[in-house]
Structure formats: structure tokens, C-alpha cells
Amino acid sequence: MKRRAFLKATGAGGTAALLAGCTGTTDSETTTTESGGGTETTTTQGTTVGGEDQVLAVGTYASFVDAPSSSPGVWLKDQFESEFDATLEWQTPEAGVNHYIERALRGVESGADLYVGLDAQMLVRIDDKLDEPLFTPAEGLSRIGDVNEELSFDPEGRAVPYDTGYISLVYDETQGEDGAFTAPETFDGLLEPEYAGALLAQNPTSSATGQAFLLHTIDAKGEDGYLDYWAQLKENDVRVLGNWADSYTAYSNGEAPMVVSYSTDQVYASQSGEDLAKHQIRFLNDQGYANPEGMATFADATQPDLATEFMDFVLRPEVQAEIAVRNVQFPATTTAELPEDFAQYAQEPPEAVTFSYDRLRDNLSEWTDAWAREFASK
Amino acid sequence: MDTLADATRTPVRWVARTLEERLLTLVAIGTALVLFVLFYYPVATVFADAVIDDGAFTLEPITAILTSEFYLVDIIWFTAKQAFYSTLASLALGLPAAWLFARFEFPGRETLRSLTILPFVMPSIMVAIGFVATFGRNGTLNRGLALVGLPPVELLFTLEAIIIAHAFYNAPLVARVVTAAWESVDARAVETARSLGANPRRAFRDVVLPQLLPSVGIGATLTFIFTFASFPIVLALGGFQLATIEVFVFAKVRDLAYAEAASLAVIETVISLTLTAAYLSYEARQRAAGRTANPLPRQSVVPTAWTPKSTLRTVGIAVYTAIVGLVFIVPIASMILASVTGADGGLTLEHYAFLAERQATGATYQVKPLPAIWNSLLFAVGTLLIAVPMGVTMAVLTTRRYRGRTLIDALAMAPFAVSGIVVGLGLLRGLVFGVDVFGTRIRVTGALAIVAAHAVGAYPFVTRNVAPLFSRLDDRLVESARSLGATRTRALVDVELPLVWTGVVAGAAFAVAISIGEFDSTIILAEGAGRYTMPVAVERLLGRRLGPATAMGCILLLVTSVSFFVVDRFGGRWGEL
Numbered sequence: 001m002k003r004r005a006f007l008k009a010t011g012a013g014g015t016a017a018l019l020a021g022c023t024g025t026t027d028s029e030t031t032t033t034e035s036g037g038g039t040e041t042t043t044t045q046g047t048t049v050g051g052e053d054q055v056l057a058v059g060t061y062a063s064f065v066d067a068p069s070s071s072p073g074v075w076l077k078d079q080f081e082s083e084f085d086a087t088l089e090w091q092t093p094e095a096g097v098n099h100y101i102e103r104a105l106r107g108v109e110s111g112a113d114l115y116v117g118l119d120a121q122m123l124v125r126i127d128d129k130l131d132e133p134l135f136t137p138a139e140g141l142s143r144i145g146d147v148n149e150e151l152s153f154d155p156e157g158r159a160v161p162y163d164t165g166y167i168s169l170v171y172d173e174t175q176g177e178d179g180a181f182t183a184p185e186t187f188d189g190l191l192e193p194e195y196a197g198a199l200l201a202q203n204p205t206s207s208a209t210g211q212a213f214l215l216h217t218i219d220a221k222g223e224d225g226y227l228d229y230w231a232q233l234k235e236n237d238v239r240v241l242g243n244w245a246d247s248y249t250a251y252s253n254g255e256a257p258m259v260v261s262y263s264t265d266q267v268y269a270s271q272s273g274e275d276l277a278k279h280q281i282r283f284l285n286d287q288g289y290a291n292p293e294g295m296a297t298f299a300d301a302t303q304p305d306l307a308t309e310f311m312d313f314v315l316r317p318e319v320q321a322e323i324a325v326r327n328v329q330f331p332a333t334t335t336a337e338l339p340e341d342f343a344q345y346a347q348e349p350p351e352a353v354t355f356s357y358d359r360l361r362d363n364l365s366e367w368t369d370a371w372a373r374e375f376a377s378k
Numbered sequence: 379m380d381t382l383a384d385a386t387r388t389p390v391r392w393v394a395r396t397l398e399e400r401l402l403t404l405v406a407i408g409t410a411l412v413l414f415v416l417f418y419y420p421v422a423t424v425f426a427d428a429v430i431d432d433g434a435f436t437l438e439p440i441t442a443i444l445t446s447e448f449y450l451v452d453i454i455w456f457t458a459k460q461a462f463y464s465t466l467a468s469l470a471l472g473l474p475a476a477w478l479f480a481r482f483e484f485p486g487r488e489t490l491r492s493l494t495i496l497p498f499v500m501p502s503i504m505v506a507i508g509f510v511a512t513f514g515r516n517g518t519l520n521r522g523l524a525l526v527g528l529p530p531v532e533l534l535f536t537l538e539a540i541i542i543a544h545a546f547y548n549a550p551l552v553a554r555v556v557t558a559a560w561e562s563v564d565a566r567a568v569e570t571a572r573s574l575g576a577n578p579r580r581a582f583r584d585v586v587l588p589q590l591l592p593s594v595g596i597g598a599t600l601t602f603i604f605t606f607a608s609f610p611i612v613l614a615l616g617g618f619q620l621a622t623i624e625v626f627v628f629a630k631v632r633d634l635a636y637a638e639a640a641s642l643a644v645i646e647t648v649i650s651l652t653l654t655a656a657y658l659s660y661e662a663r664q665r666a667a668g669r670t671a672n673p674l675p676r677q678s679v680v681p682t683a684w685t686p687k688s689t690l691r692t693v694g695i696a697v698y699t700a701i702v703g704l705v706f707i708v709p710i711a712s713m714i715l716a717s718v719t720g721a722d723g724g725l726t727l728e729h730y731a732f733l734a735e736r737q738a739t740g741a742t743y744q745v746k747p748l749p750a751i752w753n754s755l756l757f758a759v760g761t762l763l764i765a766v767p768m769g770v771t772m773a774v775l776t777t778r779r780y781r782g783r784t785l786i787d788a789l790a791m792a793p794f795a796v797s798g799i800v801v802g803l804g805l806l807r808g809l810v811f812g813v814d815v816f817g818t819r820i821r822v823t824g825a826l827a828i829v830a831a832h833a834v835g836a837y838p839f840v841t842r843n844v845a846p847l848f849s850r851l852d853d854r855l856v857e858s859a860r861s862l863g864a865t866r867t868r869a870l871v872d873v874e875l876p877l878v879w880t881g882v883v884a885g886a887a888f889a890v891a892i893s894i895g896e897f898d899s900t901i902i903l904a905e906g907a908g909r910y911t912m913p914v915a916v917e918r919l920l921g922r923r924l925g926p927a928t929a930m931g932c933i934l935l936l937v938t939s940v941s942f943f944v945v946d947r948f949g950g951r952w953g954e955l
Contacts, residue, residue, distance in 0.1 A: 066744045068732065068919050068926040074741050090743045094901045099806075101634060108811045129634045203618050205629035234619060239535050242613025245920045249507055252924070254516045255534060268922045272721045328922070365633065372629065376621040377452045 054086040056306050057112040059100060062092040064117055064327065069268055072326035079322075080313060086306055097122050100298070104130050113301040114310060116162070118294045120153040121211060124360045135159070135296035140308050143315035146333040151292040155357055159294030161332035162314050163323055166288030166349050167212035168263040169199075173277040175257035183258050183282040187220045190233060190284070197237035200247040200259040205372055207243045208291065213260045214371055216289040219353050223363070227374050234375060263288050264328045266345040281347045288349030292332060401867040405771040409837070412768070413790075415822065417834045420804030421796055428640035439641040449626075454645065457606055457622040460537065464544035464605040465598050471545050471705065472552025472597065474698050479553065480560035483676040491557070492939075492946040494550040495887055497706070499895035499938050501913045503920060504931040506614035507716060508709030509543055510534065518708050539615040544605045546705055552597035555843065558884045559593035560586075562847060565674045586674075592664045592846050599657040600794065600842075603650045607797050628799050643800045650795035655788040661846065662784065710935070717928040729925035733933075736926075742908065747930060749908060750915035751937055753825075754894050757911060758941065760829035761836050761893035766886055768833060769840020774870065776841065777848040791838050798898035805831065805902045823903055831899040836892040840885030847878035883949035890945055894938055912937065 065073025077088045091112055093099035100110050115135070126134050135158040138144070144160065151161040171183040184190055190199060202210030214226075221229040239256065241247045251259035269279040295314065297307040313319060320336035323329075330346065331338065338346075397404075428439055443449045478484075479491050497505075512518050513533040520530040533539050563586050571581040609624035618625070623646050630639035679695060681688035720726035733747045740746045776787050793801075812821035851874055859869040875882065897913045904910050910918070912934040919927040 062918055063921060065741075066918055067921040069922040074744070077741070092743065093905075095632075095806075098632065098634065102803075102806065103811060105634075106807055106811050125634060203613060203625075203629075206632055240618040241535075242610055245503060245924075246506060246614040248922075249924060250510050250514070250534070253510045253514050255510060255514050272923065274721045365635075368633075372618075372621075372626070373448050375618050376625075377448065378456055378619070 054303055054306055055089055056080075056086050056114070056303055056310060057089045057091055058114045058116055058310070059091045059093065059097070059110075059112040060116040061096045062094075065090045065092060070326045070328070072323045075322060075326060076314075076319075079319070080310065083313075084306070084309060086303075088310075097126070100134065101126055101129055104132065104134055109300050110134070110298045112298055113303045113307045114295055114297050116293075116295045118159045118296055119208070119291055120355070120357050120360055121208075121364060123154055123159060123357060124364050127361065128365070133158075133299050136299045136301075136304070138297065138308070138311060141312050141315070143312055143333070146315055146317075146335045148332055148334050150352065151290070151332050153292055153354070153357055154294065154296075158296045160296065160311055160315070161292040161294045162320070163327055163329040163332050164290055164292035165329045166263040166283075166290055166347075166352065167209055167216065167260065168288045168347075168349065169258050169282040169284060170251070170261040170265045171258040171280050171282055172251070172254070173280050174275070175254065181257045183280070185282070185284070185286075187217065187229070187284050190238070191229075191236055193236070195236065195258075197239070198257050199233075199238045200251055200256045201238060201240045202244055202247050202260060203240055203242055204368055209244050209260055209262070210240070211368070212289045212291045214368070215355055216284075216287070216353060218367060219289075219355065220285055220287075223367070226367075227370060230371060230374055240375065258282075262328070263349065264330070264346040266347070267325075267328050267342060270341070270345050283347075283349040286350045287353045288351075290352040290354040292354075293329070395865065398865045398867045401865075402771055402774060402870070405767050406775060409768045409771060412764075412830050413793075413834060416805070416809070416827070416830050417793055417796075417801070420808035421800060422804070423807045424636070424640050424800045424804045425644055426640070427636040428644045431637065439637040440644060443638070443641050443645060449642075453621065453623055453626060454649075456620075457624075458649070460540065460612075460620070460622065461602050461606040461608075463537070464541050464548065464608075465601045467541050467545040468548040468552050468601045468605075469594070469598060471549035471702070473556060473594070475549070475553035475702070476556035476560055478679075478695065478698075479557040481674065481676055482679050484679045488946070489943070491554075492942045494553055495891045495942050496710070496935060496938060497547050497550050498888075498891040499913075499934065500547075501895075501897065501916045501931065501934075502610040502614060503927065504713055504916065504934075505543055505546060505611060505709065507924065507928060507931075508713040509539065509546075509615055511712035511716065512704070512708045513539060513542070518712065519704065534615065535617050537616065537620060540608075540612055540620060542705060543611050543615050544601075544608060546709065547611075548597075548601040548604060549705075551600060552594070554884060554887075555593045555597045556590060558843065558880055559590050559846070561673045562880055563589050563674055565672050568674065588664070592661050595657055595660060596842050596846075599653060602653060603794050606650060607646060607795075609799070624797055624799065627797055631799055631803060640800070643797050647792075647796050651788055651792060654791045654795060655784050658787045658791070659784045662787075662849075664846070664849070713928055714932050714935075716924060717932045720925075721923065729929035732926050733929055745910055745915040745918045747915065747933060750910055750912045750930070751933065753909055754911040754934075754937065755941070756825070757829050757832055757900075758890045758893040760825075761832040762886055762889050764829060764833040765836040765889040765892075766840055766882065768837040769885055769889070770844055770870075770875070770882065772837065772841045773845040773848050774874075777845055790841065793834050794838055801831075802898040802902045805899055810902060810905060823905055825909060828900055828903045828909065829893075831903060832893040832896050833889075835896060835899070836889035839888035839892065840882070843885035843888065844878055844881040847881040848874065851877055883946065886949055887942060887945050890941060891938075894934075894941070 060073070063071055065071055073090055077090065080086070080088050095102070097115055097118060100112065100115060103110055137157040138160050141160065147161055151164050153159065153161065169183050171181065173179075173181055175181040184192065184195060189195070201213055204210040204214040217229055218226045220226075239247075239250075241250065244261070247259050248261065250256065263281050263283070265279050265281060266276055268274075269276055295311055297304055297311070301307050314323065315333055317333065317335045317337055320331040320333050321338050324331045324336060324338060325342050328346075330348065429435055429437065431438070475494070479487065510517065513531075514520075515530070515532070515534070517534075519533070523530060533542075567585050568581050571585050572578070576584065606622075607624050608622060609628060612620060612622050613625060623642055627639050627642050627646070630636070630642065679692070681692060717729055718725055718727060720728060736744065737746045737748055772790050776783065776790065809822040809827060812819040814820075855873050855877075856866075856869045859873050860866070864872065894911070895913060896911075897917070900909075900911050901914050901917075904914070912930065916927050916930045916934065919930050921927075
């Protein structure tokens with residue numbers, strides 16, 4: 001029984017299908033009868049029957065399809081469907097990729113063909129918790145050679161990068177004593193008394209930007225030095241809030257002159273007529289932490305070939321440019337052609353820093369746990 | 379023909395009569411079933427991780443936490459301390475409001491009272507936005523202080539900010555339950571005490587206070603439990619250095635470290651349930667006498683004669699009103715203002731235009747405002763229809779005396795005490811993924827499951843609002859109705875319910891509020907299948923600009939306000955029929 005088919009059948013039926021008994025095994029060719037709602041459907045999936053569209057189910061994070069600023073989801077779906085004889089179906093579970101890990105842990109089929117939005121930290125989590133592979137290595141991609149070498153973060157070749165962000169500081173020039181604030185240039189500078197209470201960061205245990213900033217401090221200060229560094233940051237009243245929205249809200253209200261965010265911050269600011277003086281970018285130590293995002297095919301995908309075609313489609317130069325603009329990130333390929341104004345406002349760091357999968361695999365949990373204990377100690 | 383009619387009528391009447399006699403039992407069985415499927419079983423799948431490792435029983439994860447100084451002192455003890463302060467603050471803000479609502483008459487009293495439920499349904503991100511705008515460095519409070527030449531206060535990102543936000547959520551709860559109890563104090567008992575020579579203070583202490591204490595107790599207990607499990611607001615207004623247990627539960631769940639997450643949640647639940655049981659055994663010992671149809675008279679806020687005493691009281695009320703304005707009105711007003719403020723700081727309706735456009739052109743997998751409103755209302759009505767009978771039945775059952783009653787009571791209250799994150803994860807595992815029963819996979823999702831989950835969270839509110847009033851009723855009322863041939867159900871509906879109607883309406887309002895505000899279970903059970911509610915829409919609309927989310931938040935406030943107005947008015951009138 002395919003979960004999607006089931007959802008399709010019941011999604012329109014109001015309170016139909018409170019109880020669905022799925023008989024037999026969990027391969028892709030089973031039928032279902034539902035009781036409790038009075039509807040009876042039998043759905044067969046997996047092959048193209050009589051000109052019926054194939055369905056490609058793609059899991060992703062919500063803001064990829066549904067951000068209030070801009071998101072690539074709608075455009076991607078329209079483009080893909082106009083060209084391929086298939087229907088693209090977005091799935092946006094609240095827990096993101098964890099939803100699929102949890103399914104695998106409970107012995108339930110993934111119910112999707114691809115996941116879009118993986119990073120190295122998530123791969124580590126997957127490989128740490130699951131014995132069976134959740135994703136298969138990507139094979140037969142004609143454009144895999146276009147991907148920027150430095151961004152490939154999966155040694156097993158499952159996750160193919162499609163964009164990358166650089167985590168940096170965003171600061172507000174109009175703040176400070178005389179309305180001429182400048183962010184420090186180095187990590188050590190953040191410890192100066194003049195920057196007391198001046199930085200808003202995010203919780204590394206639940207936020208992507210927070211995690212990237214923590215990793216950047218580990219890179220800068222070393223495994224043995226980062227906890228001391230954070231103890232000093234805490235002394236200097238750094239504020240680690242829950243998530244990016246919390247901290248950006250506070251930053252927008254002038255609560256502090258600096259916030260950990262993305263180096264593409266000015267792209268949206270310039271589009272919406274915000275004062276760019278309030279959206280200055282600072283790369284500490286002249287570095288930005290690169291957090292590439294990847295896509296991968298589920299091991300139990302019912303449409304592996306279509307998934308491969310989708311990945312190749314995403315790597316096309318014009319699609320890469322469009323995803324970058326709409327997701328406000330940088331393309332992952334070397335062939336994408338970005339529009340002028342995007343290049344003008346999206347800043348790249350002089351040097352990109354990132355931890356390899358192997359380093360993260362051995363240390364990520366310990367690093368984060370140790371940080372949490374250090375920082376939450378009253 | 380006549381004999382035939384008689385013959386068919388009698389069995390029908392017999393069936394109806396039997397059904398009526400057994401109705402309470404049936405509802406009780408139904409309640410137990412719903413609780414088991416939507417609460418106990420799912421939660422058990424998560425708690426099992428704390429004590430089962432590779433199929434063997436172990437206490438290692440729980441022991442590890444209970445022997446860790448970091449968890450014990452920095453997290454658990456701090457969480458309890460924070461919850462204790464939050465409870466004090468909620469009582470300090472909530473009790474004067476109850477006094478004003480119950481004992482004074484002023485324009486808009488009824489409307490204000492209806493609106494005290496609003497904080498209950500506000501998503502934490504909305505509260506955070508409102509609080510930053512109110513108590514922040516450049517917030518309303520500091521601008522006001524600057525006007526009168528006072529130095530600014532740095533409130534944000536401190537324990538104080540968390541405590542005030544918790545009071546924002548919970549003081550209205552205290553005010554509502556205590557007001558309901560105060561209004562059911564029998565005026566004649568006070569008059570009797572006065573005529574026997576007691577001064578007003580003495581009469582209050584000996585007659586009124588004993589009848590208020592149980593409601594103060596439940597208000598304080600619930601506030602403690604809720605703030606003990608507080609999570610997003612702590613991180614948004616305090617920061618990670620003020621992390622609570624729930625922050626770590628969430629972090630561990632996200633990291634899929636289930637043994638640790640479950641152990642923390644088990645400890646959290648045990649503490650909450652112990653407290654609940656302690657309160658319940660105290661409540662059970664309270665047997666206040668009296669009937670509830672004769673409330674104390676209300677007086678005008680503006681005194682009739684200006685004596686030193688009445689002047690002092692008026693000044694006190696004015697100061698309290700100013701504090702309420704700062705803590706409740708200004709944050710909500712700030713949020714409304716944010717929804718009509720553009721990126722350049724000017725006034726604009728663009729965020730509402732965005733929602734309208736999204737409604738018109740949005741894709742099926744994007745959130746739209748109208749379905750969110752419709753679903754929220756639909757689930758709220760469904761929750762009302764299920765939670766009120768469930769809650770009233772449980773109240774009838776738990777006001778009887780039997781051994782182990784406190785335990786049953788506490789178990790029935792458990793939905794309050796278990797972390798929302800754990801319930802959500804349990805629902806995902808137990809219901810959304812399905813359970814194999816004899817080779818058939820049973821899955822429970824969709825609208826009915828959402829309503830049932832909301833009812834599980836809401837019915838204890840109904841029970842706690844109604845139970846204290848039930849225990850005051852004279853047993854002879856039911857006995858005489860029964861001896862005249864009424865079934866137990868008939869006696870309940872015709873005799874008891876009208877006497878406890880204020881409690882039923884109060885519970886119903888909470889049920890609707892719980893349903894509209896619920897987030898964790900809804901988002902899990904909705905499965906993105908177009909069954910999202912208003913709070914879910916607010917959360918999904920967050921992004922690089924706050925406008926659309928705040929606009930959706932204002933729609934939530936408006937829809938909720940109207941709903942409560944309807945519940946209070948309609949419910950109150952219905953009770954008078």
C-alpha cells in the first residue's frame with residue numbers, strides 16, 4: 001500500500017478513512033480497502049498505465065515550497081511537469097528528514113522517491129541511527145561533473161549538492177553609540193568589551209544556522225579551545241536564541257547590532273526596499289561556513305529512474321540559477337549563470353570553511369552535547 | 379392496530395430506557411478507549427525507550443540523568459524554580475483580575491472576560507514578537523520610561539522576561555477558574571455570617587476564602603505544570619543559557635537520542651503527576667456547602683463615596699489596570715501593528731494582500747488562510763462535542779468516593795503532564811505509521827484523529843472546572859430524582875447539570891481554546907494533507923519577513939475572539955433556559 005496513494009484517495013474525502021487497514025506486505029503493489037469513511041479505493045502505482053502520469057514524491061523542508069518571501073518549490077514543480085510525463089508531489093513533514101529516519105526505524109516504507117534538503121550533519125545522523133541504507137548512491141547523472149568539487153559532502157555519493165549557503169554575521173551600521181557600528185573582524189574581536197551583548201546566535205541543537213556557527217567556532221578555535229571560547233562569549237553576553245526566526249525578529253527590532261545569518265541577506269533586503277546599512281555582512285576571520293544542501297534518492301524509491309531524471313534536471317544551468325535566486329542561496333554547479341543583481345547582493349566569503357563528513361561522523365554529537373552542557377550550566 | 383402499536387412502542391422505549399441507564403457507563407468506556415488509543419498507547423511507545431534497551435529492561439538511562447549534576451541542578455532544579463516563580467507571577471496577576479470580574483461592575487466586563495482566553499491560543503512566536511516590541515531595548519516600555527525621564531530597563535533575554543511571558547499565558551487561566559468559583563459563592567452564607575456579627579474581612583476569611591482555595595489551587599497547579607514543560611518561549615525570550623528540561627527533550631528527539639529524550643520526559647512527567655495527585659487529594663478533602671444560584675452582588679469600580687479606604691482601593695485598581703495594559707494589551711497591540719508595518723517602517727496592508735493572493739493562487743501544498751480558519755473552527759466544534767461529555771462524565775465518576783480515586787484522577791489528568799513533543803512523537807509512531815495487528819496495518823490519521831487528540835488534551839479542563847461544583851451538590855438531590863424513577867443520566871441532565879452550568883461553560887471555553895491553540899499533535903496527524911490549522915499556518919508563514927505570519931496571527935486572534943464571544947454568550951444563555 002502506498003501511503004501517497006492512500007493520502008490521495010482520502011485527502012479529498014473529508015473525514016474519510018479514519019482507519020485504514022493495509023493488508024499484506026509493504027511492497028509497492030498492494031491494494032487497500034478503507035473502513036470508517038465509507039470510501040473504497042483500489043490504487044495501483046509504480047508503472048505508467050494507459051498514459052496515466054507517473055508520480056514522483058519528493059520530501060523537503062517546508063520553506064523550500066512555502067516561504068513567505070520566495071521559494072523554489074512551485075516553480076520547480078511547474079517546470080518539471082511541463083517537460084516530463086510525470087506529476088511531482090511535494091511532501092513537507094514537520095520533522096524534515098527525521099520523519100523518514102523515524103519511518104525506517106519503525107520498519108515503515110519511506111513513501112517518497114527523493115529527499116531535497118540534506119546537509120552533512122543530517123547524513124551523519126542518518127548513518128548513526130540506521131543500519132540499513134536510507135538513500136542509494138546517485139548513479140547515471142549526466143551533469144554530476146558540473147557540481148563544484150568543494151561542495152560535495154557525501155563520500156558515499158548519495159547526496160548530490162544543489163545549492164549552498166554561507167553562514168556569516170549580518171550587522172547594522174546604524175546602531176552603536178554614535179550610529180556608526182562596525183562588527184569585529186575576527187572571532188577574538190567578539191570577546192571585546194565593546195561587543196558585550198551585541199551578538200544574537202541560534203541554538204545549535206535545533207537550528208541549521210546555529211549549528212553552522214558552532215562548527216565554525218570549532219574550526220577557528222579547535223576542538224580543545226572552542227568550549228573556552230564559548231565560555232568567554234557567554235561572559236560577554238552573547239544571546240543564543242531558539243531558532244533563526246527568534247533571533248532575526250530580535251535583530252530587526254534593534255535588540256542587538258549583530259545576528260548569525262546567511263551572507264545572502266542583502267538579496268532580499270534590496271528587493272524589498274530595506275535599508276542596506278542595516279544588512280551589512282561580516283565574514284569573521286575572512287571566512288564563511290559553507291553549508292551545502294543536497295538531494296538523494298531513497299533506497300526504496302518506486303521511481304528510481306524518474307528520480308535520476310529529476311536530479312539531472314535540477315543540475316541544469318538555468319534551473320540551478322533559478323533555485324539559487326528563489327532559495328536565496330548559491331548554486332552548487334560551476335555552470336549556473338546568475339542574474340546581475342543577485343551577484344551584486346549575494347556575497348561570497350574569501351574563504352569557505354566546512355567540516356568533512358568523516359570529521360562530523362566521529363565528533364558531531366559529542367561536540368554539540370559538550371557545548372549544550374557548557375552553555376546551559378547556570 | 380392499537381395492540382400492534384403498543385407492541386412496537388414498548389421495545390423501543392425499553393431500548394431507549396436501557397440506553398439512558400447505561401449512557402454514563404458507555405461514555406466512560408468511550409473515554410477510556412479514546413485515551414488509550416490517542417494518549418496512553420502512543421506515549422508508551424516513547425516512554426518504552428527509557429527503560430527498554432535491545433528488548434531488555436534497564437534503568438540505566440534514567441539513572442544516568444538522576445546521577446548527573448548537570449541535569450539535576452542546572453536543568454531540572456532550574457526548571458522547577460522557574461516554574462515556581464512563573465506560578466507566583468501568574469497568581470499575582472490573575473487573582474486581582476478574578477476579584478474585579480467577580481465583585482465589580484464596569485462597562486465591557488463580560489467582553490473582557492470572554493477575551494481573557496486569548497493568550498491561551500497565541501502561538502509562542504506571536505508572543506515573542508509582541509514581547510520583543512514591548513519589553514525590548516527600543517520597546518514601548520523603554521520609550522515610555524524615557525518620556526518621564528527614567529533610565530531604560532534591560533528585560534529581554536533574562537529570567538524575568540520568561541516569567542512575565544509565562545504570566546501572560548497563565549494569569550488569564552488563574553483569573554478564569556477563580557472568577558467562576560467566586561461567582562458560585564452563595565451570597566446568603568456571607569449575609570448570615572455578617573448578621574452574626576462577623577466584619578467583612580472575617581466573613582471573607584471564613585466563608586468566601588474556603589470556597590475559593592480549591593480554584594486557586596487548580597490554577598496554581600496547572601500553571602506550574604504548563605510552565606514546567608515550557609519550551610519555545612524560553613528560547614525565544616530567554617536564550618539557551620536559561621534552558622529547561624523540555625529544551626533538552628526536544629534537542630534529544632531531534633538528534634534521535636531516544637533513550638535520553640524519553641528518560642528526561644519520564645522524569646518530567648513523574649514530577650508533574652506527583653504534583654497533580656497532591657493537588658487532587660487536597661481538592662477531594664474540600665467539601666464546601668452551598669448552592670450556586672445566588673452570587674454575591676457586584677459593586678461599581680468608581681466608589682460611591684470617597685473615603686480614604688475607597689480612594690486607596692481605586693488607586694490600586696488603576697495601578698493594576700496599567701500593569702495589565704503593559705503585560706497584555708501592549709504586546710497584542712504591537713503584534714497587530716507589526717502586521718500592518720512594511721519593510722520601510724510605513725503603514726501598509728501588503729501582508730494581508732499577500733494572504734489574499736496566497737488564498738487565490740497558492741498551490742495545494744502551500745498553506746492558505748481560509749482552509750486554516752475553517753479547519754480550526756471545525757476541529758474546535760468537534761472537540762467541544764467530544765470533550766464536554768467526556769469531561770462531565772469523568773467529573774461524575776471522580777466525585778464518587780472509592781479507593782485509589784486519586785490515582786484514577788491523576789491518570790485522567792495525565793494529558794496535562796506529558797510533554798507535547800513526546801505526545802507528538804508517539805502519535806507519529808503509533809497512529810500515523812500504523813500498528814500491525816494480526817498482519818493488518820491499522821493507521822489512524824485525519825480529521826477525526828485530530829479532533830480526538832484535541833479532546834484528550836481538552837477534557838481534563840472540563841473535568842477540573844466541573845468536578846469541584848459537583849462535589850458541592852447535595853447528594854439528596856440525585857437520590858430523590860432517582861427514587862422518583864429517573865435514570866442516572868436523566869438525573870444528571872435535569873438536576874445536576876443546571877446547577878453546575880457555569881463550570882460546564884467555563885470548561886467548554888477551555889476546550890475550544892485548547893483545540894484552536896494546539897500545535898504538536900495537529901501537525902503530526904494532519905500529515906500535510908490540507909488539514910492544517912491557524913497556528914500551523916502562522917508557523918509555516920514565518921520567514922525572512924515577519925509580515926505574513928503576524929497577519930495570520932491577527933486573523934487567528936480575531937476568529938478566536940469571535941468564537942469565544944459566541945461560546946460565552948450562547949453557553950450562558952443556554953444555561954438560563
